Amino acid sequence: MKLNVTQENLARALSTVGRVASSKTSLPILGNIFIRTDDNQLFIASTNLEIAISERIGGQIDQPGSFTIPARLMSDFISSLPNDTVKLQLEGNSLSIKSGRYTSKITGTSAEEFPALPDIEPTFTYQLNAQDFKRAIQQTVIVASHDDTRPVLTGAYWHTHEGNLYIAATDGYRLTERLLTKHDGGDHGAIIPASTLQDVVRVLRDDIETIDILFDDNQVRFLMGTIDITSKLIDGKFPDYRQLIPNQSDITASLQKNDFNRIVKIASLFARESGGGVTLETVQDEQVLRIQSIASQLGENTSDAEAAINNDGKITLNSRYIIEALSCFDAGELDFSFSGKLAPSVIMAHEKNPVYKHVIMPLKS
Amino acid sequence: MKLNVTQENLARALSTVGRVASSKTSLPILGNIFIRTDDNQLFIASTNLEIAISERIGGQIDQPGSFTIPARLMSDFISSLPNDTVKLQLEGNSLSIKSGRYTSKITGTSAEEFPALPDIEPTFTYQLNAQDFKRAIQQTVIVASHDDTRPVLTGAYWHTHEGNLYIAATDGYRLTERLLTKHDGGDHGAIIPASTLQDVVRVLRDDIETIDILFDDNQVRFLMGTIDITSKLIDGKFPDYRQLIPNQSDITASLQKNDFNRIVKIASLFARESGGGVTLETVQDEQVLRIQSIASQLGENTSDAEAAINNDGKITLNSRYIIEALSCFDAGELDFSFSGKLAPSVIMAHEKNPVYKHVIMPLKS
Numbered sequence: 001m002k003l004n005v006t007q008e009n010l011a012r013a014l015s016t017v018g019r020v021a022s023s024k025t026s027l028p029i030l031g032n033i034f035i036r037t038d039d040n041q042l043f044i045a046s047t048n049l050e051i052a053i054s055e056r057i058g059g060q061i062d063q064p065g066s067f068t069i070p071a072r073l074m075s076d077f078i079s080s081l082p083n084d085t086v087k088l089q090l091e092g093n094s095l096s097i098k099s100g101r102y103t104s105k106i107t108g109t110s111a112e113e114f115p116a117l118p119d120i121e122p123t124f125t126y127q128l129n130a131q132d133f134k135r136a137i138q139q140t141v142i143v144a145s146h147d148d149t150r151p152v153l154t155g156a157y158w159h160t161h162e163g164n165l166y167i168a169a170t171d172g173y174r175l176t177e178r179l180l181t182k183h184d185g186g187d188h189g190a191i192i193p194a195s196t197l198q199d200v201v202r203v204l205r206d207d208i209e210t211i212d213i214l215f216d217d218n219q220v221r222f223l224m225g226t227i228d229i230t231s232k233l234i235d236g237k238f239p240d241y242r243q244l245i246p247n248q249s250d251i252t253a254s255l256q257k258n259d260f261n262r263i264v265k266i267a268s269l270f271a272r273e274s275g276g277g278v279t280l281e282t283v284q285d286e287q288v289l290r291i292q293s294i295a296s297q298l299g300e301n302t303s304d305a306e307a308a309i310n311n312d313g314k315i316t317l318n319s320r321y322i323i324e325a326l327s328c329f330d331a332g333e334l335d336f337s338f339s340g341k342l343a344p345s346v347i348m349a350h351e352k353n354p355v356y357k358h359v360i361m362p363l364k365s
Numbered sequence: 366m367k368l369n370v371t372q373e374n375l376a377r378a379l380s381t382v383g384r385v386a387s388s389k390t391s392l393p394i395l396g397n398i399f400i401r402t403d404d405n406q407l408f409i410a411s412t413n414l415e416i417a418i419s420e421r422i423g424g425q426i427d428q429p430g431s432f433t434i435p436a437r438l439m440s441d442f443i444s445s446l447p448n449d450t451v452k453l454q455l456e457g458n459s460l461s462i463k464s465g466r467y468t469s470k471i472t473g474t475s476a477e478e479f480p481a482l483p484d485i486e487p488t489f490t491y492q493l494n495a496q497d498f499k500r501a502i503q504q505t506v507i508v509a510s511h512d513d514t515r516p517v518l519t520g521a522y523w524h525t526h527e528g529n530l531y532i533a534a535t536d537g538y539r540l541t542e543r544l545l546t547k548h549d550g551g552d553h554g555a556i557i558p559a560s561t562l563q564d565v566v567r568v569l570r571d572d573i574e575t576i577d578i579l580f581d582d583n584q585v586r587f588l589m590g591t592i593d594i595t596s597k598l599i600d601g602k603f604p605d606y607r608q609l610i611p612n613q614s615d616i617t618a619s620l621q622k623n624d625f626n627r628i629v630k631i632a633s634l635f636a637r638e639s640g641g642g643v644t645l646e647t648v649q650d651e652q653v654l655r656i657q658s659i660a661s662q663l664g665e666n667t668s669d670a671e672a673a674i675n676n677d678g679k680i681t682l683n684s685r686y687i688i689e690a691l692s693c694f695d696a697g698e699l700d701f702s703f704s705g706k707l708a709p710s711v712i713m714a715h716e717k718n719p720v721y722k723h724v725i726m727p728l729k730s
Contacts, residue, residue: 073634073663080631094664101653102631106664266445266467269438288466298438299459299471 001035001065001090005042007081007099009057013044014075016203016227020053021046021071027115033074034114035088036066045117046071051196051231052117053203066111069095074106118230120221122214124188126165128181130211130224134204136167136178137197139328139356144194145171155191157238158220168241169194172361174321175241176328179355191238192220196231203227245359246344249337253282253289254350255307257334260289261326263303267293268319270301277363278319280336282309289336293319315341316363322347325358338362366400366430366455370407372446372464374422378409379440381568381592385418386411386436392480398439399479400453401431410482411436416561416596417482418568431476434460439471483595485586487579489553491530493546495576495589499569501532501543502562504693504721509559510536517556522603523585524554533606534559537726539686540606541693544720556603557585561596568592610724611709614702618647618654619715620672622699625654626691628668632658633684635666642728643684645701647674654701658684680706681728687712690723703727 014033023031025048034045040061045054067090077097078086086099094105137156145153156169165183169176200222204211212223221230267278270293281290288304315338325347326334338345344361348354379398388396390413399410405426410419432455442462443451451464459470502521510518521534530548534541565587569576577588586595632643635658646655653669680703690712691699698715709726713719 070663076634077631077666080627080634082627101669102628102666103668104631104635104664104666107662262445262447263467266442266469269441269445270469297472298435299469301442301467301469303468304466 001037001067001088002063003037003042003059003061003088004085005057005059005088007078007083007086009059010042010086011075011079011081013042013055013057013226014071014078016055017044017046017053018071018075019199019202020048020051022048023070023072029068029109029113029115031071032068032109032114033071034066034068034111034117036111037061037064047115047117049115050193051199051229053199053227053229054117055227057226065090067095067108068111068114069106069108077104077106118219118221120214120216120219120230122216122221124185124215126181126213128211128213130204130208131206133180133211134201136180136356137201139358140167140169140176140178141194141197142169142324142328143171143174143176143358144169147171151234152191152236152238154195155193155234155238156197157189157191157241159189159238160185160187161242168238170239170241170244173318174325174358174360175244176359177241177245177357188215189238190215190220191234191236193231193234196220196229200224200229203229244344245357246337246339246346248339249343249346250339251282251309251311251313252335252337253307253309254333254335255289255305257326257329257331259305259307260334260336261323263289263291263305264319264322264326266303267291267301268323269293270295270299271319273297276318276320277316278322279314279316281314282307282312284309284312313338313340315345317345317360318363321360325360328356328358366402366432366453367428368402368407368424368426368454369450369452370422370424372443372448372451374424375407375451376440376444376446378407378420378422378591379436379443381420382409382411382418383436383440384411384564384567385413385416387413388435388437394433394474394478394480396436397433397474397479398436399431399433399476399482401476402426402429412480412482414480415558416564416594418564418592418594419482420592422591430455432460432473433476433479434471434473442469442471483584483586485579485581485584485595487581487586489550489580491546491578493576493578495569495573496571498545498576499566501545501721502566504723505532505534505541505543506559506562507534507689507693508536508539508541508723509534512536516599517601517603519560520556520558520599520603521562522554522556522606524603525550525552526607533603535604535606535609538683539690539723539725540609541724542606542610542722553580554603555580555585556599556601558596558599561585561594565589565594568594609709610722611702611704611711613704614708614711615704616647616674616676616678617700617702618672618674619698619700620654620670622691622694622696624670624672625699625701626688628654628656628670629684629687629691631668632656632666633688634658635660635664636684638662641683641685642681643687644679644681646679647672647677649674649677678703678705680710682710682725683728686725690725693721693723 289307333350579586638660654672659665703710
């Protein structure tokens with residue numbers, strides 16, 4: 001194997017692909033990057049057996065070949081070089097790397113010892129606007145569970161419903177649902193690990209316009225320009241979450257996101273003793289959303305935000321959940337709705353047919 | 366106590382002063398901020414008994430008084446408020462805080478229970494350019510020791526010598542010396558805790574032009590605009606470090622800081638196995654500074670930087686020490702000098718009479 005690539009392309013690809021490689025596994029070769037020449041390209045991949053990431057970059061290939069090298073050292077070294085041509089050449093069990101006045105040899109392992117990279121024969125394929133998809137993922141996976149005792153809740157539920165494609169997630173205390181697009185293919189449902197979706201969001205560059213998403217029965221692949229991510233799906237049945245989203249609420253406060261955010265953040269400071277619980281009250285007379293928190297040892301707080309209120313009511317929520325929910329919305333007017341102390345509350349953009357719903361279950365107070 | 370201040374001034378002062386308050390002490394009141402009205406000002410202070418920070422801000426004082434309140438809650442709350450007038454009023458054992466639509470009560474403790482803040486009757490006073498002083502501190506304390514078994518090395522040595530004022534530090538492996546200014550007062554030496562100097566650097570704002578520094582026998586006070594820091598000195602005798610700075614070296618490489626930095630950073634990647642050791646070689650024929658590192662398992666590296674070289678030589682140094690040393694210099698040409706494998710190496714700006722010297726002891730190789 002002998003080839004030339006640019007430092008810029010190689011450094012970027014190593015940084016993208018290297019994040020999946022880990023030296024903390026029982027299989028040391030998973031800490032390596034796999035490289036292979038393909039016509040006039042260099043194919044660079046890593047896997048942890050659950051997820052595989054690969055990228056192709058252009059290069060001048062003088063001799064074809066393949067090899068694997070320690071991911072972290074290779075990535076740190078290449079990213080430290082100035083932007084110039086990098087010459088890679090396999091010499092025995094080392095990769096020789098030369099660029100300008102910098103010369104290194106990095107000891108590696110034969111490509112034959114690297115685990116096979118996943119193949120997929122898609123039964124469902126989707127094409128979406130990449131940046132809208134990225135936002136949708138950020139809006140949903142934030143509530144996915146980190147508790148491995150119910151694996152289905154550590155994923156996001158990709159599914160069709162009445163002619164639309166949705167993604168949803170829940171940890172039992174809150175849930176999110178985002179409409180992705182219209183859908184007129186067959187019925188389809190799959191649970192994608194939240195960690196995979198977070199990796200997709202991290203590597204999805206701002207200049208990528210469309211993303212292709214391919215499913216077979218137990219895998220999903222994301223095609224994003226020169227980068228592919230392939231992951232196992234989570235086996236199991238996602239809970240019937242739709243019944244938990246209130247169709248209608250008795251009480252709605254319409255207010256600016258930034259005002260809502262500020263009063264909750266302030267109230268949360270006084271809610272540390274009480275596990276984050278804060279009481280929200282809609283005051284129709286004054287047209288304010290009032291929030292109260294009491295820390296018996298430290299003090300108490302009451303803050304108001306101007307809001308359009310249609311009814312008086314009170315509900316107690318975890319302030320951390322509200323702050324995380326608000327981080328999923330752009331600035332602008334929101335509707336915060338609930339129906340008394342025991343029913344779930346919903347936050348949506350103040351608009352007709354909002355595509356995104358964020359539901360928070362109340363605390364008993 | 367009853368007064369009005371602006372949110373902006375109060376938030377800034379609480380953030381400055383609050384860093385010293387800690388709830389992790391056996392004396393809970395040290396986690397509180399002390400506040401006291403002084404004519405038309407509010408005096409805000411905290412202490413951990415080693416160091417005290419205070420700031421004065423302007424305000425409209427309606428009723429004088431003093432009080433102490435939990436530092437973190439107060440600081441987090443005030444910094445979350447919009448920029449508006451904040452009304453503070455003492456009500457029993459609580460401070461009532463109102464600003465616009467935000468109302469809080471924070472439970473506090475009587476000011477009488479707060480430890481006395483330090484007084485100083487200066488025997489030596491200095492006035493320096495504040496921003497030059499800040500840079501000098503950053504350049505020296507970086508090598509102060511973190512090992513409490515030799516307390517004098519955890520400080521920086523402020524001292525006069527042959528008509529000049531210097532500050533110096535060493536951890537036994539490297540040392541720094543910075544000329545501060547000419548000095549024609551009497552002889553003076555004091556060891557200031559490095560942590561105090563780091564606090565001074567952190568709170569010294571960019572718009573402060575001069576700093577006054579006052580010493581008595583066992584304390585130092587820094588006056589920086591509206592902010593004062595007072596700290597205990599470290600008792601003991603600082604080592605006679607001057608004898609360790611080579612007056613002359615056989616070998617000098619003059620090169621750009623950025624080139625030097627890059628070759629050391631790259632070499633350090635391959636030096637992780639060997640505790641960071643890298644070998645630097647001046648090659649007079651080629652007029653390069655060459656750096657080599659070998660990681661037996663991982664590979665090896667050789668990098669060159671263009672340099673003006675007056676002699677051939679080799680020395681082995683800890684790459685982390687070189688990287689930290691280079692962070693103390695501005696971009697531009699540096700002189701890196703040494704005299705064989707066993708003598709200390711020195712880095713200085715390539716100029717006549719450089720004010721700053723950074724010495725690194727060699728590793729045995």
